[in-house]
Structures are given as C-alpha cells and as structure tokens.
Amino acid sequence: MALDTTALDSKVPVGPLADKWTNHKFDVKLVNPANKRRFTVLVVGTGLAGASAAATLAELGYKVVCFSFHDSPRRAHSIAAQGGINAAKNYRNDGDSVHRLFYDTIKGGDYRAREANVHRLAEVSADIIDQCTAQGVPFAREYGGLLDNRSFGGAQVSRTFYARGQTGQQLLLGAYQALARQIHLGNVEMHTRTEMLDLVVKDGRATGIVTRDLVNGEVRSWSGHAVVVATGGYGNVFYLSTNAMQSNVTAIWRAHRRGALMANPCYTQIHPTCIPASDDFQSKLTLMSESLRNDGRIWVPKNADDARSPDQIPEDDRDYYLERRYPAFGNLVPRDVASRASKKEVDAGRGVGPLKNGVYLDFADAIGRLGRDVIEERYSNLIEMYDRITGEDPYQVPMRIYPAVHYTMGGLWVDYNLMSNVPGLYVLGEANFSDHGANRLGASALMQGLADGYFVLPYTIGDYLAGLLGQPVVPTSDAAFAEAETNVADMTRRMLSVKGTRSVDYFHKELGKLMWDNCGMARSTESLEKNLSEIPALAEEFWNDVRVLGNDESLNQSLERAGRVADYFEFATLLCHDALVREESCGGHFRVEHAQEDGEARRDDENFAHVAAWEWTGAPSAPTLHKEELVFESVHLATRSYK
Amino acid sequence: MTGKTLTLRLKVWRQDGPRAAGRFEEYDLPGISVDMSFLEMLDVLNERLNADGHEPVAFEHDCREGICGSCSLMINGMAHGPQKGTATCQLHMRHYRDGDEIVIEPWRSSAFPIIKDLVVDRAPFDAIIQAGGYISAPAGSAPDANSVPIPKEASDSAMDAAQCIGCGACVAACPNGAANLFTSAKLAHLNLLPQGQAERYSRTVAMVDTMEDHFGSCTNHGECEAACPKEISIDFIALMNRDYVKAQLFNRRLAGQRR
Structure with a gap:
C-alpha cells in the first residue's frame, strides 16, 4: 500500500457551519435557463437519488439521458426501504431541530462523517417532506389530517415520516412519477435494461459512459457534459444481504478503475433485525424494519439450554439485554450497537430457533398495552411478510431476528458538491460515501438519496457546467470511447470463453462466505489477512473455471452476474485492505483488537479521524491511500454512549 | 426448518428470444427443501442446468421480498401461484407436496411480449x-x-x-x-x-x-x-x-x- 499525501480538497465552504450551504448556494455559478438545454447530463441509476436527480435536472431545463438496468425505473432497490425517512420538522414539539438531526447523524456515524455535508443534509430534510407530500406520497396521518411520526434508532425525538412499512416504495414512486413526467415532456431520454459498464474519461474529465443493452447485447457509447452515478451500494459483496439480488458495485467500481477514489469501503452496516437464514440455498435475507424496535422488545433466554417455547419462559428467565445494557436508549440503540449485542448473545450459545441463530423480537407487551389493532395498523405488512417466510405468526410467537448486511456507508469519494475527484463525475445516494460516517442511522438513507437528487446536485452541478458553456460534448467517435467499448467487449468475450465447470453463483457464495466470516461483524488482522490471500486465489479460480453459458447477443443473466462478481473480487480485496489499515473500531467497522473492556468499540480519533480514499493503481492488491482529515468545528468528539 | 425435501416435476416455458418459437421443457427436480422460496427452487434448477451444460432459465426477480414487482410467473395457470396476496418471490415450497407437477409460464398478454423464457416486456x-x-x-x-x-x-x-x-x-x-x-x-x-x-x-x-x-x-x-x-x-x-x-x-x- 502506498500513501499519497497530497491533500484531498473537500471544497467545504468557509464560514459558520449553519451558513455554509446558504452562502455556497449564492457563491456557485449559475447556468441561465436558455443555456441549460445546451448541456447533456447522463444519469445512471433510477433509485431515489438517480430518479430525483434526473427529474429535477430536467425540470431545470438540462437535457438528461437516464439509464437503468431494470425493466422500469420503478424497480430500483430504494423501493424496498420499509421504515421511514427522517426530517427535522419538529412537528412533535419534542425538541427536534436542524442542529439536533445534524448532531444525531454525526454521533450515530461515530464521528467519521464530514460535518458540513451532514449539516446540509439536516437543513434540506424538511424540504424533502414538503416536496414528497406535494407529489402525492401518502405519508401516514393522524385523524386530524396532519402528518404522523415514529421513532427510530439513535434518536430521542420522533422525526421519522412513514408510509406504512412501504416508505421507500412510496418515495420512489414519487420520484419515478416526476421522472415519468419529464420523459413525457421530452426532457429525459430513458434507457431501461441498459447497464453502465465503463466510464469514459478524456483529458481528465468524465465525458461519457459505455453501456451494454441487456436484451440484445449491444455495446454503446454515450456522451455528456457530466456523468451522474447513483447506482446504490455494494452489500452483495457478502452474497447474503438484504439487498436486491441485482444490486451491485459494477458502475462505481468501473469508475474507480478510471480514476475515481473509493472512500471508506470498510464501513458496512449490519442491520440488527433480519430474518435468520434457514438453509444453504438461502438466496437473500429479508429485513424486518427497525421501526419494529419501537414496540418490540428484544430478548434471549438467560439459560443457553432453555428448550421451552418462548411463551413458557417466565420474565425472570429472560434477558432483555439491550434494555439492561443501554437503559437510556433500550431497544432503540443504533444499528451497529444492536447488531454486535445480538452477535454476543448468539456466540455465547443463547441464540434461539432451530439453528440457534437468532434472538427474539417480542410484541406481547405492546399487544397487551396497545391492543392487537394498533400493532396491526403499524406493522401488518411486516408481520405478514415474516409469516410468509417462516410460517410462524408473530402475533402468537415472538419473531426471530438476526443481523444481516444491509447498507454500505462507503462509496466513491465526493467533495461538498458531490463531485468525485474526476471532474464531471458526480456520485449520489448510497453510491457515494458522504453523509453517514461509519454507521448510518435508520430512516436516513431515504433522506440522503432524495437530498442529493432534489436539493443538492441541482445547485452544485451548474457550478461545473457553467465553465463548459459553448463546448460541445466529446463525440462518441473519439478514441477514448472506442477504447472503453473494446474494454467492455473484451471482458464479455473473456467471461464467455472460460467455459469452466462452476457457476457464477458458486463463486459469489464462496466470496460471500469469506467476507462474512472474516470481514463481517468482527474483523481482526488475522481474518483480514486470510481474506487478502484467499480472495485473489478465488478470483483466479473464477477466471479459470467459471461456466457462463449462452451468448452475448441476447438476454443472458449469467453473463450479467459474472461481470458483477468479477468486480466484487477486486472490490472485496480493497474493502479488506481498508479494514486492515483502519486500526480502530468505529460504527459498522469493528476490529476485535480495538475494543474496550466491556466489549464496546474503541475509536482512535488521534490517528483515524480521516476519510480513507483509495486510488486504483492497476493491481487490486496495491491501492494507493489518500487521506481527507475530518475537521470538527461544531461537534466535540466523544465516545458514543447510549447508556 | 423441518429438513423435509420434495421431488418435483417442472414444466417450464423456454423461448430463446422474442421472435423464436417457444416450447415446454420438463425437468425432474429432487431434493427441494420445503423452507425454500419458489425462486430459490428455480435457482437450484438453474444450478443443475448449468452443471449439465444447459443454459439456465431466464426469469425476472430482484428484491425477493414482494415489493419491486419484478417477478412475474404463471404457476399452474395462476399469476404468482396459489397463495393469496403473495408475489412469486414470497411463495414458499412448504405449500407443495412431494411429487407435484408445476407448470411455469411467463405472463401471457399481447401487450407484454416475451423477451426470453419467462421474461416479458412490461x-x-x-x-x-x-x-x-x-x-x-x-x-x-x-x-x-x-x-x-x-x-x-x-x-x-x-x-x-x-x-x-x-x-x-x-x-x-x-x-x-x-x-x-x-x-x-x-x-x-x-x-x-x-x-x-x-x-x-x-x-x-x-x-x-x-x-x-x-x-x-x-x-x-x-x-x-x-x-x-x-x-x-x-x-x-x-x-x-x-x-x-x-x-x-x-x-x-x-x-x-x-x-
């Protein structure tokens, strides 16, 4: 590993924290309405961040070309977000404010996020709720007709807006509908079933992308004045996660290979409330929204050998370990804390269920206190989902839950304008690293995706485009595009020509096992070094023995997956490097060597209060590290305590 | 979680492309756990087809929790199969019995032309x-x-x-x-x-x-x-x-x- 000591310029504006964004909006260059139509912006991905950005840029008058590998923009994985979206509205009159949301997010992220970005996120959060309501998002309401809220982990105020257990779906449909309107108006050219497979960089600027048409295999170049990548997170590097099956790292990884820095890849979030795996054929894990922790109580039997059914275990023989260990926050501690606590119980043999791989999430008290109707009203779709998957009825027996990979805080490095170190390449939503530090709070992913797309990028992109006024896009006949197209076609040909014996899924599962066992909830020098030697070997085996049948001229799902898994091998290597070098425990990154006596994480602010941004050097095993020191002007760094 | 397994006989619609003629192909599929989801059962089928040198069955799926709307299978003539209020991805094999024959087709509608196998254009x-x-x-x-x-x-x-x-x-x-x-x-x-x-x-x-x-x-x-x-x-x-x-x-x- 090499270290590059040139400072990364985060472009955070000067001035008091609360004024930075307001001042910056005035300071950025504008593009006048008549000139906006002269600029073409390519938007890759149509989740909350991509769809909201594409729609908003088109509303402003830019020419937008938008890409999704799904059959419709509405299928992006944002749709699966359940619980809600945070906003500093203080509609509950319970002491919320922009500063409190900012503070909770910085603290929840274990002091590893950039203050200025997080403050801006908190500032625009209220606008998001207004915007979505105007679009027709049917947020939950009180009988008086006003908006309802619920509580989420890591906060002591109720600031989470929700639409039953389908908040992500409703917000995405809002953004998708805004996008559909712009498609109808002719302001957005939409390409579905089209996957970005390379970024084109010419004279140091992002000037276009290369895509593959997933139906007929056509490899094609697209040119634009700027490229916006909003392609989500990389949780599927662990194979089993709550991510959709097709969620992948490919677009951001290929951009990384073209020079974009990858920041903090080791910050991965393990969500505490998922349905435990049932067998070896398990293809994905299902999340049960964190909102369930509002009313559900988490416990395990005190005695590891307790074979009684949960309703037969008296109160005295139960350990409500979150309430016991964290009396102030109880069942609503942040995700990383809750996950590690579950792991501790299961590792100690107190797990429940046939495989002893879960803990109870119990609604009996809440049903007794509020009645079954209220619980049904709040969580019926989640409870039904659980029943369908497990064949058990949570109204009768407690749910069994266990942590699973859910969200990835790391991603491409971006400055305050959401631009990567490659000029012209913007990265939004989960695909960037910007706002959640080492741990994301519940209901903050939706907030960030929509903040980036509706209210941040539309202001900041003009600053870059204004400088390009009068310049045509680089023609796709340029050698840079030809080289990228050849690169894509070669990789496709290479995967089809191996003609080995093992399926793509076999390799993905093997990689996932290495990642979960050695780089999951607990990481050590030894386990990470094991991965750093075994992953390249597995990658080599992949390139010698993978079997991808079919051709590249028609729909070929194995081929699509093969490219994504190939990228995961390289990416996983970088993730483990990052985890090895970060000799501290913070948020979702837990190093067993860096724990306090009571098992809580031990951060090292003196040496690690920085963003680790990695540069591709051509060899996965030898990345170069750039550091962005995190400056805390407003928040005092403290050990997080939820006790 | 019962450790029980099923042997199934599948009749699956195969069609190489939008303009190709389609046909049913039959597959015997032993060793299906009752805890699997329907799509995990198809994953197993595809692993076996791939191992035998046959191209896997193309089908749409993504979230596998009934919200993205990608999955789209006619199962024994019923859209999303027999369970009420359930998308294909949320259907589990515990609803089937050993020896069952399952016919799997794509959505059939002239507005939704077939792209390949079980994948249609919506x-x-x-x-x-x-x-x-x-x-x-x-x-x-x-x-x-x-x-x-x-x-x-x-x-x-x-x-x-x-x-x-x-x-x-x-x-x-x-x-x-x-x-x-x-x-x-x-x-x-x-x-x-x-x-x-x-x-x-x-x-x-x-x-x-x-x-x-x-x-x-x-x-x-x-x-x-x-x-x-x-x-x-x-x-x-x-x-x-x-x-x-x-x-x-x-x-x-x-x-x-x-x-």
Missing part, C-alpha cells in the same frame, strides 16, 4: 404513467407538508391503491388482458388526494386512453383482484370509470377560452 405500464400518472410538482415549489391536512381516511385509501407494485399479474390473470386494475390503482392513489385534484380529470383521460392503446377491455371478471399480490380492490376501477365519465364534463375548456 413497458406499456410505464407508458401509462408517463401519460399522466403524476402530480406536477417541480422540486422547490412545494408548500409546507402540513399546510394541507388530509383526512386520514383519504390518505389511507390512497395508500391502499398506491401499494401496487406494477408486476402485471392483473393483466396476466385477465381473460381480456385488461390493465384496468393497474391503471385505476395508479389513478386512485393520486385522484383521492387533495394534491391530485388540479390534474384529476386530464390525468384520468390521458391514462385511460393510453391504457386502451395497449391493453384489452375490462368486462368485470374480477380475476385481477384475485391475482393481485397486494390485494388491490376492484372498487378502484369503479372510481376510475366514474372519473372518466366526469372528465367529459370537467375537461371542457372554460367559457371564452381559446386554443
């Missing part, structure tokens, strides 16, 4: 939304979210409709290949809310007319409601029809207004 759904399935509210222009109280009943009813996942089961289940349940759900979501009133009638006409360009006509069979994984009510179709009739009055240009 682009006409997007066309209906693009025609008017939105509230025009450019970012930045919104008033405070609590400035317009919405009766809880209206909001809940809009949410009931808005749950539609756009899978297309309603079309596949309809003997006429009509998309009235989909279109009416999308319309009701917006037409029931105060924010949706300004464009209510122009939206209704635009979406219904686009629907009719692509899909068959509704004759009140009610198969759509029975097949819908989100159990969306056909009452919304009545609301759509009523709004369509009203639109003939409301969409007239105001007196004195010129083109």
